[in-house]
Amino acid sequence: xxxxxxxxxxxxxxxxxxxxxxxxxxxxxxxxxxxxxxxxxxxxxxxxxxxxxxxxxxxxxxxxxxxxxxxxxxxxxxxxxxxxxxxxxxxxxxxxxxxxxxxxxxxxxxxxxxxxxxxxxxxxxxxxxxxxxxxxxxxxxxxxxxxxxxxxxxxxxxxxxxxxxxxxxxxxxxxxxxxxxxxxxxxxxxxxxxxxxxxxxxxxxxxxxxxxxxxxxxxxxxxxxxxxxxxxxxxxxxxxxxxxxxxxxxxxxxxxxxxxxxxxxxxxxxxxxxxxxxxxxxxxxxxxxxxxxxxxxx
Numbered sequence: 001x002x003x004x005x006x007x008x009x010x011x012x013x014x015x016x017x018x019x020x021x022x023x024x025x026x027x028x029x030x031x032x033x034x035x036x037x038x039x040x041x042x043x044x045x046x047x048x049x050x051x052x053x054x055x056x057x058x059x060x061x062x063x064x065x066x067x068x069x070x071x072x073x074x075x076x077x078x079x080x081x082x083x084x085x086x087x088x089x090x091x092x093x094x095x096x097x098x099x100x101x102x103x104x105x106x107x108x109x110x111x112x113x114x115x116x117x118x119x120x121x122x123x124x125x126x127x128x129x130x131x132x133x134x135x136x137x138x139x140x141x142x143x144x145x146x147x148x149x150x151x152x153x154x155x156x157x158x159x160x161x162x163x164x165x166x167x168x169x170x171x172x173x174x175x176x177x178x179x180x181x182x183x184x185x186x187x188x189x190x191x192x193x194x195x196x197x198x199x200x201x202x203x204x205x206x207x208x209x210x211x212x213x214x215x216x217x218x219x220x221x222x223x224x225x226x227x228x229x230x231x232x233x234x235x236x237x238x239x240x241x242x243x244x245x246x247x248x249x250x251x252x253x254x255x256x257x258x259x260x261x262x263x264x265x266x267x268x269x270x271x272x273x274x275x276x277x278x279x280x281x282x283x284x285x286x287x288x289x290x291x292x293x294x295x296x297x298x
Contacts, residue, residue: 043097043100044064044101045066046101048127048271051272058144059072062075064079064095066081087107100120102115133273134154137153138150168201168283173203174201174202175227176286178207178230179230179231179242186216187210189205206225226252229254231285233263259289
């Protein structure tokens with residue numbers, strides 16, 4: 001009678017090993033991470049990481065998140081472990097996460113180094129292209145044992161990207177100034193997901209060649225470049241007043257064609273699937289700018 005029991009035990013052992021086969025994932029910093037099994041406790045140090053986890057169905061595995069992790073609604077109930085001003089290292093340590101989603105461009109090096117010293121696995125998420133957003137969805141699905149759902153969401157995301165790209169990327173080019181802020185006057189270079197949206201929509205980011213991701217620029221340089229469209233999101237839901245300050249320069253192409261555009265930051269400042277909403281809005285606005293410029297030249 002003991003033999004069947006031993007065989008059953010061996011079978012269950014093998015089955016368990018197959019269910020939790022070791023796997024590796026490479027994060028956006030190029031670091032390879034090995035996982036013995038799917039993670040069950042996650043701390044997210046950036047809003048987009050929180051949102052992406054919810055997209056693959058793993059939102060309930062997040063045990064701690066930063067202040068502005070506010071989408072979907074359920075994300076607001078996650079315990080807070082800091083924000084842009086700093087992280088509560090002690091609170092993170094007390095949560096004993098299997099993995100910490102880190103944001104190299106938004107978290108301080110000192111705090112990330114401290115978490116590493118404490119032995120926590122930091123998985124960097126910093127997608128700057130549509131393909132990398134989809135890749136993050138796939139990796140987060142794999143990481144949490146929800147690979148099928150992650151792949152499904154990523155595939156759907158890329159299908160819409162392809163549709164928008166096929167529709168708009170080959171249209172007449174529109175030179176674009178994306179204004180991050182007004183004091184100091186800031187923009188983005190070509191190595192950001194927002195600049196990739198401008199490119200997808202058939203636009204040319206006039207500051208794409210700058211070395212710094214979010215450089216300060218002068219108003220004079222904008223006037224000299226004379227963009228066809230000026231786009232801004234600001235920090236809140238309403239259109240920023242400083243966007244319409246460019247009307248003081250009536251000779252600007254963007255002013256003459258009425259191409260001073262606002263896109264809600266919720267849809268344009270996070271590299272998640274909702275970024276497609278902002279991308280679609282941008283494409284439609286740049287198409288309107290083309291029509292206005294064409295009508296004015298006739």
